[in-house]
Amino acid sequence: MNIIITGASRGIGFETAKKLAKVHKVYCLSRNIEPLLALKNDNIIPISFDLVTFDHHQLDAVFKTVDSIDVIINNAGLLVNKPFMDITPIELQNMYSVNVTSPFRLIQYFYPKLTKTAHIVNISSMGGVQGSAKFPGLSGYSSSKGAMTILTECLAEEFKETGVRVNCLALGAVQTEMLEEAFPGYQAPFSPEKMANYVADFAINGKDFFNGKVMNVAVSTP
Numbered sequence: 001m002n003i004i005i006t007g008a009s010r011g012i013g014f015e016t017a018k019k020l021a022k023v024h025k026v027y028c029l030s031r032n033i034e035p036l037l038a039l040k041n042d043n044i045i046p047i048s049f050d051l052v053t054f055d056h057h058q059l060d061a062v063f064k065t066v067d068s069i070d071v072i073i074n075n076a077g078l079l080v081n082k083p084f085m086d087i088t089p090i091e092l093q094n095m096y097s098v099n100v101t102s103p104f105r106l107i108q109y110f111y112p113k114l115t116k117t118a119h120i121v122n123i124s125s126m127g128g129v130q131g132s133a134k135f136p137g138l139s140g141y142s143s144s145k146g147a148m149t150i151l152t153e154c155l156a157e158e159f160k161e162t163g164v165r166v167n168c169l170a171l172g173a174v175q176t177e178m179l180e181e182a183f184p185g186y187q188a189p190f191s192p193e194k195m196a197n198y199v200a201d202f203a204i205n206g207k208d209f210f211n212g213k214v215m216n217v218a219v220s221t222p
Contacts, residue, residue: 001025003069006073013073024043103122116164128146129216
């Protein structure tokens with residue numbers, strides 16, 4: 001399989017890419033590709049790409065020779081933990097660019113190459129699920145992740161006649177660098193490696209059982 005994953009230089013994305021690359025070809029989009037290069041794995045193709053600026057020409061050179069894409073994992077996320085009144089316009093714009101707009105555009109970009117049994121997996125957050133616990137300081141992040149859950153449902157309906165499946169994993173707390181930066185000292189119940197096992201398996205097999213679903217993957221939140 002040919003798999004696309006964003007935000008692959010650290011945390012869940014990095015561990016998911018490593019697991020999938022044991023069998024599949026994994027194209028890893030990230031601003032920082034050094035950790036990926038250090039793996040020296042022929043099945044991992046690092047691509048330096050900024051989701052905020054979204055210069056698609058950086059993708060054209062790589063993907064003009066790729067005939068088909070089987071899985072897209074929109075994993076990249078940007079979290080700014082600030083009181084609502086202190087979030088700047090650029091911080092809000094960047095969060096929505098990384099968490100919503102860029103996945104939207106990436107799906108549009110790769111759609112012509114998707115196989116008839118392709119699976120799009122959008123990684124959201126429990127904070128983006130209606131009715132879940134919400135926390136001060138996360139208005140921008142949680143609302144952008146909420147948009148991702150609705151986008152998933154919309155795309156599943158839009159693509160239902162094509163065979164392409166679209167699902168969303170709303171993750172609870174995982175002990176990543178991003179979580180530590182937002183909640184210093186908090187200890188999450190899952191490691192990136194453990195969550196990556198779940199994400200990788202779902203990316204390959206989840207399409208056989210689900211479409212248009214937002215799956216809550218959490219034993220706790222923040």
